[in-house]
Amino acid sequence: MAGSTLHDGLTPLNAAPTQTSDDAHGYYTLGEKIVDPVAPTGPIAQRWTTRKFENRLVNPANRRKLNIIIVGTGLAGAAAAATLGEGGYNVKSFCYQDSPRRAHSIAAQGGINAAKNYKEDGDSVFRLFYDTVKGGDYRSRESNVYRLAEVSTNIIDQCVAQGVPFARDYGGLLDNRSFGGVQVSRTFYARGQTGQQLLIGAYQAMERQVAAGTVTQYTRHEMLELIVKDGKARGIIARDLVTGEIETHLADAVVLASGGYGNVFYLSTNAMGSNVTAAWRAHRKGAYMANPCFTQIHPTCIPVSGEHQSKLTLMSESLRNDGRIWVPKRAEDCEKDPRDIPEEDRDYYLERIYPSFGNLVPRDIASRQAKNVCDEGRGVGPMVGDFRRGVYLDFSDAIKRLGEPAIREKYDNLFDMYQRITGENPYEVPMRIYPAVHYVMGGLWVDYHLQSNIPGLFVTGEANFSDHGANRLGASALMQGLADGYFVLPNTIREYLADGPFAPVSEDDGAVVEAREAVRSRVERFLSINGTRSPDSFHKELGHIMWEYCGMERTEPGLRKAIDMIRELKREFWNDLKVLGTADSLNQSLEKAGRVADFIELGELMCVDALNRRESCGGHFRGESQTEDGEALRHDDEFAYVAAWEWGGDEGQPVLHKEDLVYTAIEMKQRSYK
Amino acid sequence: MIGTMNLTLKIWRQPHAEAQGGMREYQVSGISEDMSFLEMLDILNEQLQEQGEEPVAFDHDCREGICGSCSLMINGQAHGPEVTTSCQLHMRSFKDGDTITIEPWRSEAFPVVKDLVVNRSAFDRIIQSGGYISANTGSAPEANSVPAPREKAMRAFNVATCIGCGACVAACPNGSASLFLGAKITHLGELPQGQPERYERIVDMVAQHDAEGFGGCTNIGECAAACPKGIPLDVISQLNKDLRTAIKAGR
Numbered sequence: 017m018a019g020s021t022l023h024d025g026l027t028p029l030n031a032a033p034t035q036t037s038d039d040a041h042g043y044y045t046l047g048e049k050i051v052d053p054v055a056p057t058g059p060i061a062q063r064w065t066t067r068k069f070e071n072r073l074v075n076p077a078n079r080r081k082l083n084i085i086i087v088g089t090g091l092a093g094a095a096a097a098a099t100l101g102e103g104g105y106n107v108k109s110f111c112y113q114d115s116p117r118r119a120h121s122i123a124a125q126g127g128i129n130a131a132k133n134y135k136e137d138g139d140s141v142f143r144l145f146y147d148t149v150k151g152g153d154y155r156s157r158e159s160n161v162y163r164l165a166e167v168s169t170n171i172i173d174q175c176v177a178q179g180v181p182f183a184r185d186y187g188g189l190l191d192n193r194s195f196g197g198v199q200v201s202r203t204f205y206a207r208g209q210t211g212q213q214l215l216i217g218a219y220q221a222m223e224r225q226v227a228a229g230t231v232t233q234y235t236r237h238e239m240l241e242l243i244v245k246d247g248k249a250r251g252i253i254a255r256d257l258v259t260g261e262i263e264t265h266l267a268d269a270v271v272l273a274s275g276g277y278g279n280v281f282y283l284s285t286n287a288m289g290s291n292v293t294a295a296w297r298a299h300r301k302g303a304y305m306a307n308p309c310f311t312q313i314h315p316t317c318i319p320v321s322g323e324h325q326s327k328l329t330l331m332s333e334s335l336r337n338d339g340r341i342w343v344p345k346r347a348e349d350c351e352k353d354p355r356d357i358p359e360e361d362r363d364y365y366l367e368r369i370y371p372s373f374g375n376l377v378p379r380d381i382a383s384r385q386a387k388n389v390c391d392e393g394r395g396v397g398p399m400v401g402d403f404r405r406g407v408y409l410d411f412s413d414a415i416k417r418l419g420e421p422a423i424r425e426k427y428d429n430l431f432d433m434y435q436r437i438t439g440e441n442p443y444e445v446p447m448r449i450y451p452a453v454h455y456v457m458g459g460l461w462v463d464y465h466l467q468s469n470i471p472g473l474f475v476t477g478e479a480n481f482s483d484h485g486a487n488r489l490g491a492s493a494l495m496q497g498l499a500d501g502y503f504v505l506p507n508t509i510r511e512y513l514a515d516g517p518f519a520p521v522s523e524d525d526g527a528v529v530e531a532r533e534a535v536r537s538r539v540e541r542f543l544s545i546n547g548t549r550s551p552d553s554f555h556k557e558l559g560h561i562m563w564e565y566c567g568m569e570r571t572e573p574g575l576r577k578a579i580d581m582i583r584e585l586k587r588e589f590w591n592d593l594k595v596l597g598t599a600d601s602l603n604q605s606l607e608k609a610g611r612v613a614d615f616i617e618l619g620e621l622m623c624v625d626a627l628n629r630r631e632s633c634g635g636h637f638r639g640e641s642q643t644e645d646g647e648a649l650r651h652d653d654e655f656a657y658v659a660a661w662e663w664g665g666d667e668g669q670p671v672l673h674k675e676d677l678v679y680t681a682i683e684m685k686q687r688s689y690k
Numbered sequence: 691m692i693g694t695m696n697l698t699l700k701i702w703r704q705p706h707a708e709a710q711g712g713m714r715e716y717q718v719s720g721i722s723e724d725m726s727f728l729e730m731l732d733i734l735n736e737q738l739q740e741q742g743e744e745p746v747a748f749d750h751d752c753r754e755g756i757c758g759s760c761s762l763m764i765n766g767q768a769h770g771p772e773v774t775t776s777c778q779l780h781m782r783s784f785k786d787g788d789t790i791t792i793e794p795w796r797s798e799a800f801p802v803v804k805d806l807v808v809n810r811s812a813f814d815r816i817i818q819s820g821g822y823i824s825a826n827t828g829s830a831p832e833a834n835s836v837p838a839p840r841e842k843a844m845r846a847f848n849v850a851t852c853i854g855c856g857a858c859v860a861a862c863p864n865g866s867a868s869l870f871l872g873a874k875i876t877h878l879g880e881l882p883q884g885q886p887e888r889y890e891r892i893v894d895m896v897a898q899h900d901a902e903g904f905g906g907c908t909n910i911g912e913c914a915a916a917c918p919k920g921i922p923l924d925v926i927s928q929l930n931k932d933l934r935t936a937i938k939a940g941r
Contacts, residue, residue: 099827114749114807115814117854118757134834170830177830179823179881181847188837206847212756213850220822227818235811258803287751321724326732329754433755436778439724502827550739552732597744601706602804604747605739 072514089116092477093273095501101225124211125332152485249473282559306481309626314454315382383451465508476500486634547592693722758853819898858913864905872925889936
């Protein structure tokens with residue numbers, strides 16, 4: 017474990033990779049290697065403290081003259097808006113929802129990790145760091161992850177001070193539980209609604225700043241273009257979704273906290289409105305998109321019930337702490353009432369294959385094994401397409417051991433939700449679960465300061481690629497969103513803003529006019545194609561392609577096929593789209609059309625990235641790269657790098673920039689949960 | 691899977707805030723009982739799109755009952771016949787041949803934006819008036835330095851599950867937001883961290899509530915019956931109690 021790999025943290029422990037395979041040949045251009053220009057050095061435990069000191073301060077009197085735009089009001093966006101507002105900066109906050117409180121962080125259920133070691137079970141900042149790097153399959157940056165683990169404890173303090181009602185024990189102190197893939201109890205939670213409680217805390221802190229006049233909120237607004245002037249991000253073009261007005265907002269810095277792009281799969285656990293548009297518009301303006309193929313498929317979602325399905329619902333994987341996962345040993349038992357299947361005819365496959373981690377193996381393993389047993393014909397529940405897509409998550413042992421009230425107290429909202437959706441009572445009949453797209457580790461490339469390669473453009477939370485490598489541990493998304501928003505960004509953006517306020521940009525400036533006109537003409541184009549198909553029908557088709565070929569298992573022929581299909585879909589989209597209504601009113605079809613157009617382009621890049629990465633790591637499983645046991649096989653010799661993609665133009669090819677991942681504090685190991 | 695239900699929908703259509711609205715009637719068929727209510731509306735909208743009629747606008751986002759976006763009056767009940775959000779209502783609650791009336795939230799403080807979409811920004815302004823604990827980032831003490839009695843923390847959590855959907859207002863004959871307000875007052879008032887601002891908070895928030903045009907509470911209880919998160923009516927008693935204490939103290 018960690019102890020044996022402790023190191024002075026100064027000399028590299030791994031060599032720079034040399035890629036020999038070239039599966040994506042013909043689909044991309046190889047660009048220059050890149051490095052994080054502000055990567056810290058020195059012993060890992062000192063890096064963040066040192067950097068906070070080195071970064072310049074902004075005179076309090078100057079702060080109100082500095083304008084910061086923040087797009088998105090989830091944990092990363094709302095926390096940043098609140099903190100920067102408290103600091104005295106002039107913040108403009110944008111969200112597409114009718115209130116900042118509705119951002120999709122609200123739906124996170126299970127909890128938030130922090131290295132408090134309240135249980136005295138051997139946890140520490142180093143262990144959280146180590147677990148996160150290992151869980152991410154050694155595809156994240158050491159320094160960033162260490163910082164994340166380090167500030168995790170501050171997050172809990174901050175949230176409690178704001179009135180976040182975490183679960184407590186009988187002495188009134190905070191309670192913890194263990195969570196997917198780790199052996200210490202470091203997860204703080206508020207029943208199954210932790211995301212909601214944390215977001216309400218951040219939202220209230222932000223609203224306090226709205227009242228104080230430091231934050232102005234723009235709800236029902238969607239960012240549709242980034243303004244880049246003299247190489248710097250200087251503002252955005254946003255559409256007022258109610259009036260349709262195209263607005264210009266200028267600033268000294270722009271922060272994208274716009275969330276992840278899991279909806280590229282159409283069916284996912286993301287909110288219906290979650291989209292990639294803000295990030296993709298920035299990408300097309302020059303911001304690199306890093307590791308776009310790194311997608312997390314969550315093992316414990318409610319299975320698809322039919323073609324009408326519009327989204328999938330996750331149930332917290334905290335359920336795996338008490339539920340046991342199984343399928344019948346024999347395919348012929350799959351139609352039976354599960355309660356009639358005796359113990360000896362059940363295959364508790366995770367406990368069987370991974371005796372030490374059992375049902376708590378990381379998400380990607382749990383997901384892939386569920387798919388494997390269903391592919392073998394041992395799935396349960398209704399037939400969807402040509403096979404049953406579901407496995408049992410059974411609480412009967414836990415109910416026997418702990419009693420129904422104890423289970424109810426932990427999970428009642430999840431059980432209620434399950435019953436509402438499926439019509440089945442999980443206290444009596446085992447739940448059925450199946451994997452679904454849940455989170456993306458990929459996102460816009462950022463440096464240690466969370467700044468993209470466009471100066472003045474910062475990216476936080478799920479929208480950036482930074483901390484989770486190829487796979488995110490449970491209860492770490494909330495941690496990262498709040499770490500970025502409350503503690504990291506406010507301490508890094510000041511280094512940039514110390515040179516501001518920057519020369520004012522006029523609304524008539526060429527760069528601004530161009531961005532505004534681009535938005536206007538795009539909106540007009542959607543409305544004038546006048547074909548036959550709805551934006552939703554294209555989205556659904558894209559989702560099928562992505563799930564089939566760029567989902568849980570990816571192969572070279574599959575990805576090549578997907579790229580061809582997506583290119584054809586793109587042609588059809590721009591020729592056969594039909595959007596009704598007008599540009600100068602609330603028009604949900606028009607909003608959707610813009611998002612689908614961007615998802616289509618992103619989908620192609622994801623496939624190219626997945627094709628290039630001929631290794632399996634974390635959530636990315638390439639059929640061509642597995643061990644004899646069918647486990648993911650990494651190739652550190654070729655792929656220990658971040659793939660940062662540069663937009664190559666509408667007619668051109670994406671340009672791949674590699675950032676080598678260098679480990680100095682811990683050694684890379686092939687992951688094993690056996 | 692294709693379902694077997696055929697339904698008649700009567701839906702409020704209103705092109706924009708200033709326009710005159712009215713009920714329109716539509717037919718949908720092939721509805722399955724496993725569909726959510728909003729998936730049924732998706733099918734209607736695809737159908738309208740094919741017929742060249744603009745789809746019905748309605749607010750929705752997470753579709754798992756937690757973001758609070760969805761806001762439909764269904765057959766005169768906020769979020770329809772079950773105690774849940776519109777998005778978590780499933781078609782198994784209806785039967786073949788039913789006529790379903792769908793309207794936006796009905797409240798002066800929530801003006802219609804378009805069709806079934808209303809403007810609930812009044813709720814944000816109520817929170818701005820005091821629905822927070824003032825704790826600047828970085829100023830927090832060690833989390834376990836202040837224990838919070840478990841019972842109180844649990845009550846705080848239970849009422850903090852309010853999703854701000856506005857069903858309470860839509861259901862109330864007076865258009866009062868007392869349940870929403872009481873939930874926030876109780877959430878923050880039950881925690882040790884919420885004590886320093888407790889009485890200023892309530893006075894400011896009640897003043898903002900009234901200024902937004904929400905009505906007064908006359909203890910009818912429709913709000914708690916309609917609340918998809920089961921926020922109990924006693925938060926309004928707490929609200930009144932705290933307000934009385936604050937006023938007595940001359941705040």
